[in-house]
Amino acid sequence: QVEPKIAPSMLSSDFANLASEADRMVNFGADWLHMDIMDGHFVPNLTIGAPVIESLRKHTKAYLDCHLMVTNPLDYVDQLGKAGASGFTFHVEVSKDNWQELVKRIKSKGMRPGVALKPGTAVEEVYPLLEGENPVEMVLVMTVEPGFGGQKFMPDMMDKVRTLREKYPTLDIEVDGGLGPSTIDVAAAAGANCIVAGSSVFGAQEPAQVISLLRASVNM
Numbered sequence: 693q694v695e696p697k698i699a700p701s702m703l704s705s706d707f708a709n710l711a712s713e714a715d716r717m718v719n720f721g722a723d724w725l726h727m728d729i730m731d732g733h734f735v736p737n738l739t740i741g742a743p744v745i746e747s748l749r750k751h752t753k754a755y756l757d758c759h760l761m762v763t764n765p766l767d768y769v770d771q772l773g774k775a776g777a778s779g780f781t782f783h784v785e786v787s788k789d790n791w792q793e794l795v796k797r798i799k800s801k802g803m804r805p806g807v808a809l810k811p812g813t814a815v816e817e818v819y820p821l822l823e824g825e826n827p828v829e830m831v832l833v834m835t836v837e838p839g840f841g842g843q844k845f846m847p848d849m850m851d852k853v854r855t856l857r858e859k860y861p862t863l864d865i866e867v868d869g870g871l872g873p874s875t876i877d878v879a880a881a882a883g884a885n886c887i888v889a890g891s892s893v894f895g896a897q898e899p900a901q902v903i904s905l906l907r908a909s910v911n912m
């Protein structure tokens with residue numbers, strides 16, 4: 693049985709007050725904090741890196757669910773491990789040749805490995821990473837083109853989630869992009885259990901209510 697994990701995306705937070713924004717989300721009931729690391733190359737946006745994770749780690753014990761939208765994820769493993777990242781999710785599109793080395797390194801630094809796929813990437817691409825000696829422990833199915841918060845959820849991606857859930861009943865399956873009260877039901881029904889939500893949580897009058905609604909929908 694998989695557990696719901698609600699992960700507010702800190703990309704929608706006030707970066708000038710990151711520590712208090714993180715505390716606020718934990719108090720509102722967040723299970724994880726989703727940290728979007730972008731390099732301005734894999735995606736046309738630039739956000740944060742290991743120094744910010746390191747600073748935030750000094751202020752919170754929360755699980756930091758790092759999503760690496762970068763061309764060379766291997767270059768970030770050691771510094772993010774040292775900084776105190778909890779999860780390290782890299783993109784399959786840039787890791788076809790070195791994912792085994794990547795997963796080993798991520799684990800050796802005490803982080804939990806995950807793999808993400810863009811909307812245009814077929815779900816079959818991640819199968820090899822779920823087999824063998826060093827499998828990834830989570831698959832992140834992007835439900836928008838990576839790069840920016842506040843985009844529209846792509847329901848067509850639910851076929852990937854359903855296919856993964858049928859094949860891997862206990863796998864953590866994360867969805868990211870456009871999730872909120874109006875889209876959670878299809879995602880949960882398809883089998884997603886880790887829910888990233890940026891604008892729908894930070895833009896809400898009562899973020900705590902949105903977080904508990906998301907959790908309740910996964911549990912149904």
Ligand code: DX5
Pocket residue numbers: 701703704726728759836837838839840841842843868869870871888889890891892
């Ligand atoms: C987009 C990021 C997401 C983003 C989600 O590239 O991976 O985590 O912050 O934001 P919303 O929930 O607003 O779509």
Ligand code: ZN
Pocket residue numbers: 701726727728759868888
């Ligand atoms: Zn993300």
